[in-house]
Amino acid sequence: MTRYLRLLRIFTGATLSAQLEYRANFVGALLASLGEVGVALLGLGIVFGQPGITSVGGWSFREALLVTGFFMLTEGVISVFIQPNMSKIADAIRTGSMDFTLLKPIDAQFGVSARHLNVLRAPDLLIGLGLIAYAASGLSVTAGGVLGAALLYASAVVIVYCIWLALSTTAFWFVKTQNVAELFNGVFGAARFPVSAFPLPVRAFLTFVVPVAFITTVPAQAMTGELAWSVALASPVVAAALFVGTRLFWLRAVGSYTSASS
Amino acid sequence: MAEYRAEVVIWMLSGTLSLVMMLVWMAQAQAAPGGQIRGYDAAGFATYFLSTWLVSQLLVVWVAWELDFEIRQGTLSAKLLRPLDPMWTHYASHVAERLVRIAPMLVLVTAFALLSGARFTTEWWAYPAALGLAALGFTARFLYEYAIGLLAFWTESSTSFQELAWLVYAALGGMFAPLDFYPAWVQAVAVWTPFPYMLGLPAQLLAGKAGPEDALRGALVMLGWLVVFWFLRLAVWRAGLKKYGAVGA
Numbered sequence: 001m002t003r004y005l006r007l008l009r010i011f012t013g014a015t016l017s018a019q020l021e022y023r024a025n026f027v028g029a030l031l032a033s034l035g036e037v038g039v040a041l042l043g044l045g046i047v048f049g050q051p052g053i054t055s056v057g058g059w060s061f062r063e064a065l066l067v068t069g070f071f072m073l074t075e076g077v078i079s080v081f082i083q084p085n086m087s088k089i090a091d092a093i094r095t096g097s098m099d100f101t102l103l104k105p106i107d108a109q110f111g112v113s114a115r116h117l118n119v120l121r122a123p124d125l126l127i128g129l130g131l132i133a134y135a136a137s138g139l140s141v142t143a144g145g146v147l148g149a150a151l152l153y154a155s156a157v158v159i160v161y162c163i164w165l166a167l168s169t170t171a172f173w174f175v176k177t178q179n180v181a182e183l184f185n186g187v188f189g190a191a192r193f194p195v196s197a198f199p200l201p202v203r204a205f206l207t208f209v210v211p212v213a214f215i216t217t218v219p220a221q222a223m224t225g226e227l228a229w230s231v232a233l234a235s236p237v238v239a240a241a242l243f244v245g246t247r248l249f250w251l252r253a254v255g256s257y258t259s260a261s262s
Numbered sequence: 263m264a265e266y267r268a269e270v271v272i273w274m275l276s277g278t279l280s281l282v283m284m285l286v287w288m289a290q291a292q293a294a295p296g297g298q299i300r301g302y303d304a305a306g307f308a309t310y311f312l313s314t315w316l317v318s319q320l321l322v323v324w325v326a327w328e329l330d331f332e333i334r335q336g337t338l339s340a341k342l343l344r345p346l347d348p349m350w351t352h353y354a355s356h357v358a359e360r361l362v363r364i365a366p367m368l369v370l371v372t373a374f375a376l377l378s379g380a381r382f383t384t385e386w387w388a389y390p391a392a393l394g395l396a397a398l399g400f401t402a403r404f405l406y407e408y409a410i411g412l413l414a415f416w417t418e419s420s421t422s423f424q425e426l427a428w429l430v431y432a433a434l435g436g437m438f439a440p441l442d443f444y445p446a447w448v449q450a451v452a453v454w455t456p457f458p459y460m461l462g463l464p465a466q467l468l469a470g471k472a473g474p475e476d477a478l479r480g481a482l483v484m485l486g487w488l489v490v491f492w493f494l495r496l497a498v499w500r501a502g503l504k505k506y507g508a509v510g511a
Contacts, residue, residue: 028419035425039432043283046439047290050299056290179272186276190285198285199292 007106008114015117029120036075037127040068040192057197063224064194065135070153070216071192073128077157079121085113086164090171090178099259109250113165141223148222152232155239156215162242165250172253191216211238270359271366274319280437284311287439288378300443308378310440312371313465318437319367320360320396321460323403325352326424329411333506353404383470391477392464398484399460403431405491415502435461456487
C-alpha cells in the first residue's frame with residue numbers, strides 16, 4: 001500500500017513538471033474551462049429566465065445550481081484525473097507499449113489509471129467547488145448534509161471512473177475507443193440538470209442504464225437533505241458493483257492480450 | 263467518408279445538447295400551468311429542438327482540429343506545393359461527410375419525432391429554404407472556423423478558441439432555447455451576428471414558425487457574412503503563411 005502511495009507521488013511529480021513546461025497551454029485550458037461553465041450556466045439561466053418559471057423538476061434555482069456545480073466538478077475530475085490516463089490505453093495497445101505496463105511489478109490497472117494528470121484543467125475543479133459553495137450559501141445546509149454529499153460524491157467518482165475504464169478497456173478488442181468516450185460525454189451532458197427535470201422514461205434511463213443520476217443529482221440531494229435513504233444506500237452499492245465488474249472485465253481483457261506484434 | 267459510417271452515427275449521437283435541452287423544456291412545458299411556455303407546448307418544443315438538432319448536424323465543422331494538427335505536425339507543407347488552396351480539399355471532405363450523414367440522420371430524426379410527438383411543417387417550400395440556409399450557414403461556419411484553426415500558426419490554443427466559438431454559436435444560434443426566450447438585449451445583439459440565421463432560423467422554418475420573408479432576409483444577411491468571413495479567412499491565411507515560412511526555413 002505504501003508503495004502505491006509513493007508511486008502516486010512520483011507519477012504526480014513527473015507529470016506536473018512535464019506539463020508546466022508548456023505555459024502557453026494554460027491559456028487554452030482556461031478558455032476551455034470557461035466554455036464548459038458557460039454552457040452549463042447558460043442552459044440553466046435561460047430556463048430560469050422565463051417568466052413564471054421558479055423551479056425545474058421541483059428544484060429551485062439555487063438547488064439546480066448545486067447540481068451544475070457537481071457537474072462542473074465532475075468535468076474537472078474527468079479532465080484532470082481520468083481522461084488523460086484512459087485516452088492513452090488505446091494508443092498503448094496499438095503501439096505495443098502496454099507490454100511495459102503489464103511487465104511492471106505493480107498492478108497494471110493502477111498503472112494505467114494513475115500515471116497521468118492534466119493539471120491545466122484544475123480550474124474546472126475550482127469552478128465546480130466555487131459553484132457548489134455559492135449555491136449552498138443560499139440554502140439551509142447542515143454539516144451532516146455536507147458529509148453525506150462528500151461520501152456520495154466519492155461513490156460518484158468511482159462510478160465515473162468505472163464507466164470510463166470499462167469503455168477504454170474495450171480497446172483490447174477494438175482499436176479505436178475515442179468515439180465511445182465521446183458517446184459517454186454526450187449522455188453525461190444530461191447530468192448538468194437534476195434528473196427530475198427529465199420526462200419519466202428518460203429519468204429511468206439516466207438512473208438505471210447509464211447511472212448519471214448518481215453522479216450529480218444524488219450528492220446535491222444529500223446536501224439539501226432531500227435524499228431518501230434507499231437512494232443514499234444505492235449509490236455506493238452501484239459504485240461497488242461497477243468496480244468489481246470493471247475489475248473482472250479488465251482482468252479478462254489483459255488475459256486475452258497478446259501484444260501488438262503477435 | 264463512407265468508410266467511417268459507424269463513426270458518423272456515433273458523432274451524430276454525441277452532439278446531445280439540443281436533445282438534452284429538448285427533454286428539459288418538454289418536461290417544463292408539461293408541468294407549466296396551461297401546458298405551455300411562451301406559446302410552446304411539449305410537442306412544440308420537441309419540434310423546435312429536433313429541427314435544431316437536424317440543422318446542427320448539417321453545420322458540423324471540424325476543420326480547426328485538422329488545421330491545428332497539420333500546422334503543428336508540418337504536414338501542411340506538402341499540401342502547399344499543390345496548385346490549389348488546401349481549403350478546398352477540406353471543404354470537399356466536409357461536404358462528402360454530409361452526404362454520408364444524411365441517411366442515418368433521417369432515420370434518427372424520424373425515430374425521435376415518433377417518440378417525442380414532434381410535427382414538422384407541411385409547407386413544401388420550407389424544406390428547400392431551410393436546406394439552403396443550412397448550406398449558407400455551413401459555409402459561413404466553415405470559413406470562420408478555418409480562420410480560427412489557422413491561429414495555430416501563432417498559438418497552441420487554437421482549438422480552445424474553437425470551443426469558445428462553438429459556445430457563442432450554440433448560445434446565439436438558439437440551441438438552448440428559441441431565440442425569443444432570451445433577454446431582449448441578447449436578442450438585440452444576436453440579430454447582428456450570423457448565428458440566429460444559420461441555426462435558429464432554419465429550425466424555425468422546419469417547425470413552421472417562420473415565413474418565406476424571414477428566410478429571404480436571413481439568406482441576404484448570411485450572404486453578407488459570407489463575404490466578411492471569406493476575406494477574414496484569406497487575410498489570416500496570408501499572414502499565417504508568412505509566419506509559417508519563417509518557422510520552417
